[in-house]
Amino acid sequence: MSDQPSRKKVWRYAGAGGFLVLALVGGGLVARSAAEREQATIAAENAVTNVSVIQPKPAEAGQVVLPGTLEAWNRAEINARVSGYVSAWRADIGDTVRAGQTLAVLEAPELDQQLAQARADYQTAVADRELAQISAQRWESLLAKDAVSRQERDEKHGQFASIDARARAAQANVGRLSAMRGFTQLKAPFNGVVTNRSAQLGALVNAGSAGGEPLFTIADVRRLRLYVRVPQTLAHSLAEGVRAQFSLPEQPGQQIDAVLVRTAEAVERRSGTMLVEFLVDNRDRQLRPGAYVDVRIPVSGAAGTFQLPASTLILGSDGARVAVIDRNGRVSMRPVTVGRDQGTTIEILSGVSAQDRIVLTPPDSLVQGDQVRVVRANTPKASNAKS
Template sequence: MQTKPHTPRNRSAIVAVVCVLGAGAIVTGGLMTRHSQAVALQSAAADNAVRSVNLVAWKDAPNAPLELPARIEAWSRAPIYARVGGYVGRWNVDIGAPVKSGQVLAVIETPDLDQDLRQAQAQLAVARTALGLAESTAQRWQSLVAQNAVSKQEADEKQNDFVAKQANVQALTANVERQQALKRYTRLVAPFDGVVTARNIDVGALVNSGASGTSGSELFVVSDLRKLRVYVQVPQRQVALIHPGSSAVLNVPERPGRAYKATVQSLAQAINAGTGAMLVQLAVDNAGGELLPGAYANVRFDLPAARDAVLVPPGALILGKNGTRVATVDAANRVHIKSVTIARDLGNAIQLEGVTRADRIIDSPPDGIGDGDQVRVAKAG
């Protein structure tokens, strides 16, 4: 069979079909490529919509130095007042002078008391004479009763007179002893070894008995400075960390660079409603006499930090009109915003209250992050 030769017209049709098929393939390939690119873009956009965050790495809190203002007082402080009225005859010690227990500080001249004492002694002598006469009379009348020379009633009256005079002698004796006891108070003495920290009298000054002194103040003040008391108000939050025997470091402004070891002696065991703090008493040795009673001081307690304390970098805080907050992540990587309270500012770290170490806190949360946002944890700690 003879093959029909291809004509130019047939060749043109074949070429056209091939071109159409090629163009269709190119268009189909382009559409598929664009679709895959669109899917990739959507996936990338979805990935970009989920923010990547880092979580705070937990670390133990350092010891918490607690610095508080304090006031120093003498271990023992005795204001000396006059127990009798009179005039200052002499004083023997001035302010700053060391004294021993029983040392005479001053002598008071008491002319009125001396006269009262002499009068009381005279009255006692008269009463004793009358008592002797009443005693002999009572004995004699008792003997006369036995002889029926006098009545029993008359003898009893003499006996009662004797008893009354005996009671009068006892009363007058007590009065003389009281005057003599007051006379001993004309010598003002130091109650213990210490230093005279105040003197408010001078020779010839009139002093009154009691706590009035010369001008409403004590005549002398003797203080024991070998050991001092330190009083400090500890905030309620830190009270549980302080107990008798705890150590502290004491500093005073007049001796920069010097530190003195103090020991907690007792706690008031009550919170002051006005200050929200508890009074704590410490003791500090002052053998060198460098610390002064009544002075201001600074006390530092090196308190142990809580093992479960929550420390975050400052960048983890969200500060705004709603207060201080942090962003946490739950098990489903959803964000939850929590309000917190700053317990301590350590400079490079902040100790928080209101969260625990079980919370996954975002470090440096992105701007605009909100409650319920989906995130991806890129680094846990």
């Protein structure tokens, strides 16, 4: 009888031990499964890229710095109209001259002889014309008396007309050579400054020689033209009357005013730029034509344009793009049109709106359709800095 209770106890203890083993094994499996699920969740969360976003701001007025060239208001190269020898020059480089002032005198003995011959030919033609006129008048009187035929009278009138034409031609030739004789004195066409002189005493000057250096160069420097080529994206914001400032490389701190007076109204296809002209007052003659300057042109922000930090731009073979985040955290690579580069910021002409969320400093691995997590940026948003 004593063996039965002992056997029951053994089975009871064995059942309890088995249950304990099953509980331990089941708990381990449950804990392992929970750990695996947690690791999977962490791995999935780590696979999502954290990004910071920024919204576009309306473009603000700023300025653009472009190279320009100063040119004289008027500039003329004085060449010889007749061949001869330089007998005198009366102006040198840097001299201020007036309109009509003699710059140099040429000796042209061959021209003088041609003029003398032309005058003699003209006198001969005048004498022949007078004789032909008298003959025509006499034959007209004889025709009234029926002493000559009408045919003979008409021939005399024809001779007079022919000789009169030759006399007029001789007179025109005298006028032409007299005008050429006046070209032996080289004169300034307008008030200005002599910027170049190649005339030398006794030098032979050949009129009409191709590629020859001009004897004088005159420039009107009281006013200067400032030529600047502006990009096509800025052409719409420039109009007559816009004021700009420029500085010389040797005087970077001195700003000089200029006023826009005209534009080319056409974009050059090769460079994608438009030529504009500014007027510069130079009555003190401190500026020199031909100088290169840095021009600062104010530019107003056009409607519908925005500014973004330069770090948002993605440049590739497909052009400029930005990464836009939608409501579901998906990435959309959107092409944009870039305007002014202001260093820290870039002007965007099209492709974004004020409500878009743009990825700030997108990683290289970011592609279309990626799932991302938006986090707060560690650095403050870039402001719309003016260049």
